[in-house]
Amino acid sequence: MTSRVRVSFSCFVFLAGAVAHAQAPAAEDRLAVTPWATRKVSGRDAVLRDVEARAKANSDRVVQDARRIMYDFEVDMYRLVLRVGKRYGMDTAYEIMSESVAEKRLRWLDQAMPTLALSGTEVEKGLALYRRYFETRDDEFSLIELTSDRAVFRRKDYVNAIFHACDTLGLDPVTVNNKVYAGPMTLMLSRAVPGLRHTFLKYDGDGWYEETIALVKPGR
Numbered sequence: 001m002t003s004r005v006r007v008s009f010s011c012f013v014f015l016a017g018a019v020a021h022a023q024a025p026a027a028e029d030r031l032a033v034t035p036w037a038t039r040k041v042s043g044r045d046a047v048l049r050d051v052e053a054r055a056k057a058n059s060d061r062v063v064q065d066a067r068r069i070m071y072d073f074e075v076d077m078y079r080l081v082l083r084v085g086k087r088y089g090m091d092t093a094y095e096i097m098s099e100s101v102a103e104k105r106l107r108w109l110d111q112a113m114p115t116l117a118l119s120g121t122e123v124e125k126g127l128a129l130y131r132r133y134f135e136t137r138d139d140e141f142s143l144i145e146l147t148s149d150r151a152v153f154r155r156k157d158y159v160n161a162i163f164h165a166c167d168t169l170g171l172d173p174v175t176v177n178n179k180v181y182a183g184p185m186t187l188m189l190s191r192a193v194p195g196l197r198h199t200f201l202k203y204d205g206d207g208w209y210e211e212t213i214a215l216v217k218p219g220r
Contacts, residue, residue, distance in 0.1 A: 067159065074161040075168050078176075082169065094179035102184035108133065109188050116192065126189045126196040126213045127151045133188070150214035152201070160207040173203045189213065 077097075085093035112132065118125035123146070131141065140156040157163070162181075166173040177200040185198040195217075201210040 070161045071164045074165040078165040078169050097180045098183050102187050105184045105188045121148050122193050122215050123151050125193045129192055152212045154208050154210050156207045174200050
């Protein structure tokens with residue numbers, strides 16, 4: 001991979017973020033403005049309840065706006081991957097993205113390492129580190145199998161932007177996740193607990209992935 005590819009990729013990431021931000025509707029255009037000077041209330045309790053009700057009513061719209069921006073950005077990112085892949089090969093394109101992801105995850109590990117208190121088998125330690133990184137809630141994580149050699153589990157991707165991009169552009173989400181994201185997770189896990197490997201097994205739909213963290217024996 002050449003320095004030209006790396007520079008082009010970095011420039012595109014910056015431009016894609018700027019375009020997505022510029023295309024996002026302004027907050028004042030999205031949220032209704034109330035003429036507070038003419039609105040009658042019966043006291044502080046009523047004012048607070050009214051503010052609370054309005055915040056709750058608009059919160060879902062704010063989340064959906066943010067989700068749409070993330071979706072658009074991810075689609076633009078993978079359009080670039082396809083363009084880079086067309087010229088230099090898809091493995092090179094995926095490798096460029098994977099290196100960027102790995103840098104972020106290893107930086108997080110360096111910061112988190114002093115506070116990690118991992119215990120149990122190597123696989124249990126790796127699973128605990130994985131959950132710590134993604135901050136998985138109980139309703140977004142389901143353990144299918146746990147042995148001394150591997151853990152098989154389901155995790156829900158709350159944003160689900162990667163699948164959206166793959167679905168839009170005709171890419172296989174399991175292949176993309178294994179090419180781009182499994183390697184960096186393996187690198188992060190193995191730095192804390194040597195010998196672990198992370199793999200995506202399948203996509204179950206609605207954001208749910210089935211994945212595994214396995215203890216790799218020497219020579220495999």
